[in-house]
Amino acid sequence: MxxxxxxxxxxxxxxxxxxxxxxxxxxxxxxxSPSVPNQRVTGTGIAVEGDLLTVNGRPVRLMGIDAPDPGQTCLTRGGRSYDCFASSTAVLRGLIQGGEVECTVADRDRNGQEMGECRVSGVDLGRAMVLRGWAFAYRSLSPAYQEAEAYAVSRRLGLWAGKVEKPWQWRSRKLLEAR
Structure with missing residues (x-):
């Protein structure tokens, strides 16, 4: 042929x-992987983690980002340890500030949890978290926030002001240490 x-x-x-x-x-x-693509969820939002919120009690993970996990610590520029999970969660809580959250659920993660893009007053919460340096662009899931992360890194914002281990690397290390 x-x-x-x-x-x-x-x-x-x-x-x-x-x-x-x-x-x-x-x-x-x-x-x-069809949970119900592009299903809209609107209502009261509560930050659970830096990349997870509930909308009227329904958990939605912010798609395309990863934030520090419970128990994860980071170092300040001066070398002091702090709870970067709590800090990241507090930033998301501040972005929501009791405003109405509007999410478009696009998919489910490997654990079956809904993922989507969420906004408050038109502000993309995932982008805002990465732009402020309190979450990482999760490139293997989406290239959407790479520029926002480059901005945060170049200005040493949020987690980038000190020393931080990327959450997926931290999780892998913890799994290896537990063996």
């Missing part, structure tokens, strides 16, 4: 795959 014919067949197969799963092609999600 000629290379041109192979290329034509490959293009036809790719086209068929894209047509068969248009939602997956547009969102980057697998077709097997």
């Amino acid at each position: 000629s290379s041109r014919r192979c290329s034509e067949r490959l293009a036809a197969v790719i086209t068929l795959l894209l047509l068969a799963t248009p939602a997956a092609a547009q969102t980057g999600r697998s077709p097997a």
